[in-house]
Amino acid sequence: MTDLPFPTHASYLSVKEVAELFRVCPKTERRWISAGVLPATRLGRDWRISRNDLRALAAGRSNPGLAHVL
Amino acid sequence: MTDLPFPTHASYLSVKEVAELFRVCPKTERRWISAGVLPATRLGRDWRISRNDLRALAAGRSNPGLAHVL
DNA sequence: CCGCATTAGGGTAATTAGGGCT
DNA sequence: AATGTCCTAATTACCCTAATGC
Numbered sequence: 001m002t003d004l005p006f007p008t009h010a011s012y013l014s015v016k017e018v019a020e021l022f023r024v025c026p027k028t029e030r031r032w033i034s035a036g037v038l039p040a041t042r043l044g045r046d047w048r049i050s051r052n053d054l055r056a057l058a059a060g061r062s063n064p065g066l067a068h069v070l
Numbered sequence: 071m072t073d074l075p076f077p078t079h080a081s082y083l084s085v086k087e088v089a090e091l092f093r094v095c096p097k098t099e100r101r102w103i104s105a106g107v108l109p110a111t112r113l114g115r116d117w118r119i120s121r122n123d124l125r126a127l128a129a130g131r132s133n134p135g136l137a138h139v140l
Numbered sequence: 141c142c143g144c145a146t147t148a149g150g151g152t153a154a155t156t157a158g159g160g161c162t
Numbered sequence: 163a164a165t166g167t168c169c170t171a172a173t174t175a176c177c178c179t180a181a182t183g184c
Contacts, residue, residue, distance in 0.1 A: 002081040045182045
């Protein structure tokens with residue numbers, strides 16, 4: 001049911017994909033990257049976010065629901 | 071047939087959306103989050119509630135109908 | 141090399157979180 | 163004790179244009 005906006009086996013996600021998953025504006029996500037809150041790698045012009053770093057971002061505390069998705 | 075206040079396939083919901091679903095003030099819901107009654111993930115400034123957690127909560131409260139919708 | 145499509149980045153208005161009070 | 167309303171500060175979303183890659 002709750003389809004992921006990216007392949008389940010993907011290790012690196014685009015800004016757009018992460019934005020869709022968490023329902024935030026891509027711009028906000030780029031702000032997090034600029035602020036160093038969300039680690040990301042620049043590939044050419046755009047950004048790639050690693051799944052592990054994404055977990056770390058949201059899993060500051062216990063997040064049962066997060067494990068199901070990431 | 072009841073329209074949900076959020077996209078059908080969304081994995082994460084905003085406080086506002088869940089508040090509309092339960093028909094409570096967003097502030098009340100944030101209090102539930104603070105109290106640990108409702109698991110949630112903080113992304114930047116905002117909170118996101120996992121759909122799975124919401125299902126679990128509904129099921130735990132013997133609310134099969136709601137759990138089905140979620 | 142040119143045009144098309146997509147993403148990044150800037151500025152501004154709107155929304156949210158949190159505290160105090162009822 | 164718990165919920166809802168009012169208020170403020172900070173963050174976010176929407177608008178646009180420029181830049182990059184294909």
